[in-house]
Amino acid sequence: MLEIKNIYSGYDGIDIIKDVSVTVNRGENLCIVGPNGCGKSTLLKSIANIIDYRGSIKIDGKEMSSMDRKYLATKVGLMSQISQIYFPYTVYDTVAFGRYPYLKGVFSDLSIEDKNIVIENIKKVNLYELKDKMISELSGGQLQRVFLARIFAQNPDIILLDEPTNHLDLKHQIELLENLNSWAKQNNKIVIGVLHDLNLVQYFADNVLMMNKGQAISYGSSKDVLNESLLKEIYGLDIKNFMLEILKRWEVV
Known part of the structure; x- marks a missing residue:
């Protein structure tokens, strides 16, 4: 509540x-x-x-x-209005940021479970074919769906x-x-x-x-x-x- x-x-x-x-x-x-x-x-x-x-x-x-x-x-996860992209990460890397609150240390790698969650949520927003594409190359609508997938991955x-x-x-x-x-x-x-x-x-x-x-x-x-x-x-x-x-x-x- x-x-x-x-x-x-x-x-x-x-x-x-x-x-x-x-x-x-x-x-x-x-x-x-x-x-x-x-x-x-x-x-x-x-x-x-x-x-x-x-x-x-x-x-x-x-x-x-x-x-x-x-x-x-x-x-709590916040998805704000899109303004400007400063770093050209891939779709996969951007969605993977959603799992970082669950890592045990700053330099920890994503577990197999984390990686599966990332892929699952990329598929959920119908962007799996673009998972290796730089987000700076996406349309506004595609980028919005990437950020939604990141929020879902954050859970x-x-x-x-x-x-x-x-x-x-x-x-x-x-x-x-x-x-x-x-x-x-x-x-x-x-x-x-x-x-x-x-x-x-x-x-x-x-x-x-x-x-x-x-x-x-x-x-x-x-x-x-x-x-x-x-x-x-x-x-x-x-x-x-x-x-x-x-x-x-x-x-x-």
Whole structure:
């Protein structure tokens, strides 16, 4: 279980996240939604203990800030938005980094079991034929799948995803979300993802956290949170009727 209570966090002494509390159970997929700049990514970084926070974030009753970095890496994995690649590792080597928290020493080699896990997860994202290719030569969509495979190889209790469907076509967006859903349910894990596409949120989420101006506005099922009046208030747009109008155009085609 992940318990977040009265969290404040931000940058340069300015709070972006303000008094956010939420509980996420094992086996649950939580989607965080809200307009740009509302604090979604900052909340993920707080959960990953990348930035300092005030309040409490506990995994199975243990405070996140008390964990050393190596142990934390076996508990939480963060996949951020792709920015820039600095080192030309192969697909295999990149995914293999996910196993390093489990090595007994800094200079230890991967075990046969570790190597099998790496290959298994490269296959899971349909990149086995490219395992020896440099990641600097991949498309954005392929690179996103490499980083997903690395997270799966890391096998944390919680996967945090910041706009994970960026750079992916529709087919691979759905495959990625289905992989994450299966991973969470089969392994009794937690997935928390920031998504902008509310159709994908409806498809993927067990529960939804809506944020605005750094605060938690609503939490619950997608049916309860993504209601017409709240969406219009937060986004300044009648999203439901807009989507229904688009659906009518599909019916004509």
